[in-house]
Amino acid sequence: MSANTANTKTTPRKLLALCCSPRRDGACAAMETAFLEGLDKQISIARYSAYHMEPIPCDDCRDCLRHDRCKYSDLDGFFAAFQEADIFLIVTPVYNMSLPAPAKAVTDRFQRYYNAWKAGRNPPKPKRTVLLTASGSGETDGALHIAKMFRRLFTVMNTGLAACFDMFETDTVPVDLAVLEDIRRFAETL
Numbered sequence: 001m002s003a004n005t006a007n008t009k010t011t012p013r014k015l016l017a018l019c020c021s022p023r024r025d026g027a028c029a030a031m032e033t034a035f036l037e038g039l040d041k042q043i044s045i046a047r048y049s050a051y052h053m054e055p056i057p058c059d060d061c062r063d064c065l066r067h068d069r070c071k072y073s074d075l076d077g078f079f080a081a082f083q084e085a086d087i088f089l090i091v092t093p094v095y096n097m098s099l100p101a102p103a104k105a106v107t108d109r110f111q112r113y114y115n116a117w118k119a120g121r122n123p124p125k126p127k128r129t130v131l132l133t134a135s136g137s138g139e140t141d142g143a144l145h146i147a148k149m150f151r152r153l154f155t156v157m158n159t160g161l162a163a164c165f166d167m168f169e170t171d172t173v174p175v176d177l178a179v180l181e182d183i184r185r186f187a188e189t190l
């Protein structure tokens with residue numbers, strides 16, 4: 001099967017969602033719900049919380065340069081789901097212009113794919129990534145920084161950033177229903 005046919009709507013597809021907010025009822029939760037509402041019901045969903053996984057930070061041991069693995073097993077389930085996913089959803093609040101610490105730890109653990117690329121090993125299955133961010137303020141720098149970080153990271157991982165949706169001023173105004181609708185509509189196209 002070619003990479004193209006693997007991504008058609010007729011083939012069973014898998015979504016991996018990485019949820020990076022510690023809050024269950026915040027803006028990130030609302031955006032994730034909107035996305036999942038719009039998604040084709042045939043798509044199977046694996047959902048992981050960066051906070052619940054309590055990821056060990058990457059310590060640059062470079063074991064993954066020599067072997068197709070991470071020496072720490074805490075993210076094995078998450079990485080297995082990443083390998084299988086056709087769509088990767090990242091939902092995150094902006095903390096101090098960047099990712100919350102557990103989400104940054106998960107992101108740094110993607111170093112195994114960078115090192116696999118450096119070592120000439122096969123990249124993971126191609127996938128489309130969707131990034132949803134929530135910023136308490138109206139400042140755009142944090143959301144832009146996060147998007148830039150993932151764009152750069154994904155270049156060696158067979159993964160394109162298909163779309164980003166950002167919600168701003170979440171600390172002062174109610175959730176932006178127009179952004180939720182945009183997210184829902186985009187998810188319908190996947």
Ligand SMILES: Cc1cc2nc3c(=O)[nH]c(=O)nc-3n(C[C@H](O)[C@H](O)[C@H](O)COP(=O)(O)O)c2cc1C
Nearest residue numbers: 021026027028093094095096097134135136137170
């Ligand atoms: C530790 C911390 C740092 C934050 N830093 C920023 C920031 O740099 N810029 C910003 O716009 N909002 C910042 N915020 C606000 C959050 O981005 C905002 O409340 C967001 O909506 C949280 O999403 P959630 O409720 O879905 O978790 C910060 C919040 C916390 C707790």
